[in-house]
Amino acid sequence: MxxxxxxxxxxxxxxxxxxxxxxxxxxxxxxxxxxAFESHALADARKALGAEAAQSGEIAFVQTPEIAENGAVVPxxxxxxxxxxxSIAILIEKNPNPLAxxxxxxxxxxxxxxxxxxxxxxxxxxxxxxxxxxxxxxTKEIKVTLGGCGG
Amino acid sequence: MTGVRSLGxxxxxxxxxxxxxxxxxxxxxxxxxxALQDGNPAELWEIRGEGLWKAPRGPKQVSLxxxxxxxxxxxxxxxxxxxxxxxxxxxxxxxxxxRLVWCMVTLxxxxxxxxxxxxxxxxxxxRSDLEALTAYVASEAKGVKMxxxxxxxxxxxxxxxxxxxxYYRGGTHDxxxxxxxxxxxxxxxxxxxxxxxxxxxxxxxxxxxxxxxVSQGELRTFEWRLYDCFRQQRFPELVFGSDxxxxxxxxxxxxxxxxxxSAPGIKR
Amino acid sequence: MGDPMKIRAAIVGDxxxxxxxxxxxxxxxxxxxxxxxxxxxxxxxNVTVVWKDKTVLSAQWGTxxxxxxxxxxxxxxxxxxxxxxxxxxxxxxxxxxxxxxIA
Numbered sequence: 170m171x172x173x174x175x176x177x178x179x180x181x182x183x184x185x186x187x188x189x190x191x192x193x194x195x196x197x198x199x200x201x202x203x204x205a206f207e208s209h210a211l212a213d214a215r216k217a218l219g220a221e222a223a224q225s226g227e228i229a230f231v232q233t234p235e236i237a238e239n240g241a242v243v244p245x246x247x248x249x250x251x252x253x254x255x256s257i258a259i260l261i262e263k264n265p266n267p268l269a270x271x272x273x274x275x276x277x278x279x280x281x282x283x284x285x286x287x288x289x290x291x292x293x294x295x296x297x298x299x300x301x302x303x304x305x306x307x308t309k310e311i312k313v314t315l316g317g318c319g320g
Numbered sequence: 321m322t323g324v325r326s327l328g329x330x331x332x333x334x335x336x337x338x339x340x341x342x343x344x345x346x347x348x349x350x351x352x353x354x355a356l357q358d359g360n361p362a363e364l365w366e367i368r369g370e371g372l373w374k375a376p377r378g379p380k381q382v383s384l385x386x387x388x389x390x391x392x393x394x395x396x397x398x399x400x401x402x403x404x405x406x407x408x409x410x411x412x413x414x415x416x417x418x419r420l421v422w423c424m425v426t427l428x429x430x431x432x433x434x435x436x437x438x439x440x441x442x443x444x445x446x447r448s449d450l451e452a453l454t455a456y457v458a459s460e461a462k463g464v465k466m467x468x469x470x471x472x473x474x475x476x477x478x479x480x481x482x483x484x485x486x487y488y489r490g491g492t493h494d495x496x497x498x499x500x501x502x503x504x505x506x507x508x509x510x511x512x513x514x515x516x517x518x519x520x521x522x523x524x525x526x527x528x529x530x531x532x533x534v535s536q537g538e539l540r541t542f543e544w545r546l547y548d549c550f551r552q553q554r555f556p557e558l559v560f561g562s563d564x565x566x567x568x569x570x571x572x573x574x575x576x577x578x579x580x581x582s583a584p585g586i587k588r
Numbered sequence: 589m590g591d592p593m594k595i596r597a598a599i600v601g602d603x604x605x606x607x608x609x610x611x612x613x614x615x616x617x618x619x620x621x622x623x624x625x626x627x628x629x630x631x632x633x634n635v636t637v638v639w640k641d642k643t644v645l646s647a648q649w650g651t652x653x654x655x656x657x658x659x660x661x662x663x664x665x666x667x668x669x670x671x672x673x674x675x676x677x678x679x680x681x682x683x684x685x686x687x688x689x690i691a
Contacts, residue, residue, distance in 0.1 A: 201633045206650040234352035236345060238510070238588040242534035242654045244355040261652060265618060269652035272661075278644050279603065283660040287616070287652045314349075314510050316535060316588050361656035363594050364611045444591075444613055537613075537655040 205268050211295075214260055214268040220297060226251050226305025228296050232283060233309060240290065240313040246283040249298035249305070254280035256299040263292035288313050349510065353586075362455055362532040362584035365539040369456025372449055378428030387423035389416070389457065400461035401581045404570045406472040413478045415569045417543050418561040420453050439560045440544050443537075451530070454541045458530050461581045466527065468574040475570065478563075482571025485564060491554040497568075499553075511588075516572075523579030526572050531585035539584065542569060590676070595688035597672040604666030604690055606637060606644075608659045608674050616651040632657065634677045639666060666690050 204217035231246035247257050257280060258271045269286045280298065288294075291312045298305045373384045373396070389399035390407070404415040410422050417439070424435035441448030470476055489496040500506065501516040514521030530541040540548075546565055550558040558565055591611035598605050610632065617629025629651055637645040644663040666672075668690055675685040 201648050206648070232355050234348050234355055236348040236352060236510075238349055238352050239535045241537065242356065244352070264652050265616075266650055266652065268650055270650065271648045273646045275643060275645070277642075277665065278663040279661065281661065283658075285654040285658050287614075287654055316509060316511060359607055359609050359658040359660065361609060361611075361658070363609055364591065364656060367592060367594065532656075534654075 202268075202271070205271075206266060208268065209266060211260060211262045211267045214266070218258065218268070218271075218297075220258075220299070220304045223297060223304040223306040225307065226298060226300075228298050228305055228307035230294075230296065230307065230309045231281070233294075233311070235310070236312045236314060237288060238314055239316060240288040242285050243288045243311060243313070244283065244285050245294065245296075246281070247296040247298075247307075248279075248281040249296075249300070251280070251298055251300040251305055253300040254298045256297075257282055258295075258297040259284075259286060260295040260297065261286060261288055261292050262295065264289050345510065346512075356534070356586045360532055360584065360586045361537075362459075362530070362539050362586060365452045365455035365532075366459045366584065368447075369452035369454070369459075372453050373456055378424065378430045380427065380429035382428050384420075384423055384427065384453075386427055387420070389419055396457055396460045398461050398464040400458045400583075401464040401466050402468060404475075404478070404566055404573060405469050406474045413472075413474050413566055413570060415543065415561075415566050416454055416457055417450055417541060418566060420450060420457075421561060436560060440540070440547070441538055451539050451541055451544075454530050455539050455584050458581075458583045462583070464581050466523070466573065466576045466579050466581055468570065468577055470574055478567045478570040479574055481563070482567035482569070485568050486571060491556075493554050495553040495555075497549065497553075516575075519575075522572070523576045526576035527579050527581045528583050528585035528587070530583055531587045533587050535588055590678075590682055590684040593674060593676075593684065593686045595672060595674055595686055597666070597670075597688050597690040599666060599668060599690060600662065603662045603664050604639070604670075604672070605662045606660065606672055606674075608637075608657075610657045610659075610676060610684075612655070612657060612676070612678065614651065614653055614655040614657060618651075630678065630680060632676045632678045634675075635659065636675045637661075638673045638675075639663065639670060644672075 202217065205214055208214035208217050227250040229248045231248050233245050237243040245259055247259065249257060255274050256271065257274060259269045260267045261269055270284060272282050274280050288311060293308050293310050296307045376383050385394045389396065390402050390405050391399050400416055404413055406413045414422060421432065421435040424430045425432055438446060438448050439450050441451050470479055486497045500513050504515040506513040514525050516522050516525065529545055530539055533540050543560055543565055546568055547558045593611065594609040596607045612632050613630055614632065615627055615630040617626065619627045621627055631651045632649050635647040635649065636643055645661055670690045671687050672690060673685060673687040675683060677683045
């Protein structure tokens with residue numbers, strides 16, 4: 170599905186607002202961006218999120234090992250140093266549904282999230298951050314290994 | 321076959337970080353394991369296990385708080401580090417799980433079949449009470465030095481049987497535990513196999529069970545670990561709470577003596 | 589009503605660090621049971637964390653969040669004894685709310 174390298178990734182992102190489903194009301198717990206989460210291709214997930222063309226920015230993967238012993242639980246930490254970051258999303262390119270999670274960061278909360286995701290196979294992981302209405306991206310490849318017998 | 325070295329050979333199936341080969345792959349895997357330590361889902365089993373320990377249950381509607389795990393009725397703290405051991409009331413050497421079954425039967429009135437049912441859970445639809453109780457009791461021994469007794473003749477006999485089992489070759493592949501765990505520098509895929517003939521490998525391994533296994537999304541106990549090893553060796557099924565399972569546990573736990581217990585852990 | 593979460597909230601400098609462990613199958617809808625039937629997707633879709641009537645984090649999750657989810661973040665402010673309230677809602681409409689006091 171992916172048409173090329175990182176440049177194509179960024180170019181494919183369209184601008185239509187970040188989360189179509191979530192408005193300013195972050196209190197309502199039932200909004201869920203179905204189109205984005207149910208997309209099967211990375212490009213479609215990005216399109217459904219409506220993210221603008223993202224440039225690389227100061228987004229770091231923190232406490233995120235390069236090799237996961239098991240794809241069921243892969244620790245991912247994303248920290249955005251971009252001032253005014255109000256949203257962070259995690260996408261896993263080769264998952265059946267690439268969009269894993271979107272975090273809304275209100276003022277006063279650090280733009281740094283740690284969670285654990287499932288990875289179907291070795292894949293690029295994308296961290297998208299929105300700040301001041303613009304979108305930034307960082308990527309990291311995480312290898313998923315086949316285990317042995319024990320552990 | 322080599323005899324037992326000073327600290328014995330331990331059938332421990334967690335990978336001791338110290339045993340990892342020096343390579344960047346191994347370093348990254350170590351980072352993976354370290355990153356998982358904070359926020360161990362085993363805690364969810366510990367919470368449930370504590371509830372099960374304290375709730376009045378069974379036909380007699382009594383809690384397990386009178387259960388003697390070796391340090392006196394109701395004493396949970398540190399008990400796991402001193403198991404298995406001989407219990408006069410059962411006239412048997414028991415590991416934690418078989419002791420829990422004993423208490424559920426004698427104190428709470430469950431039948432042995434009821435108490436022993438579903439030892440290995442499978443999702444929220446088929447939860448194992450035994451796994452939760454084991455997680456709770458084990459968590460109360462965190463930091464306590466392993467101190468498995470070998471005073472009673474039956475404890476010694478269990479140790480000897482366990483040792484024999486460790487070296488016993490059988491099954492379709494003619495494997496023994498020692499086949500995988502009796503030599504330095506071996507691995508299966510990316511997982512180093514600790515040489516359980518070394519004190520280091522033995523201690524680090526036993527003290528990290530029970531553990532939350534991410535590959536299964538379940539909390540697994542040491543009985544499970546032995547059961548699964550037998551399965552992987554193509555041995556006949558290791559019966560839960562059997563003399564064989566307990567004997568192997570005595571052998572391995574005893575050889576971990578001196579190391580601080582650090583379970584519940586989290587593993588692949 | 590799902591199983592209790594484990595919430596830890598602690599002061600770190602001028603911030604509160606929140607760590608949450610939730611009990612949930614997070615079934616992807618990709619797996620099949622022993623009979624070959626697809627096990628339906630069952631997963632937390634929304635998470636909200638509230639402190640002093642203020643939402644300090646909200647999230648939308650998909651099936652790729654791991655079983656028994658773990659979440660960690662920090663927000664400015666918070667004093668010992670303040671309540672932190674975490675709520676999740678899953679795709680079946682089940683919800684769970686737990687709270688913890690900042691240590």
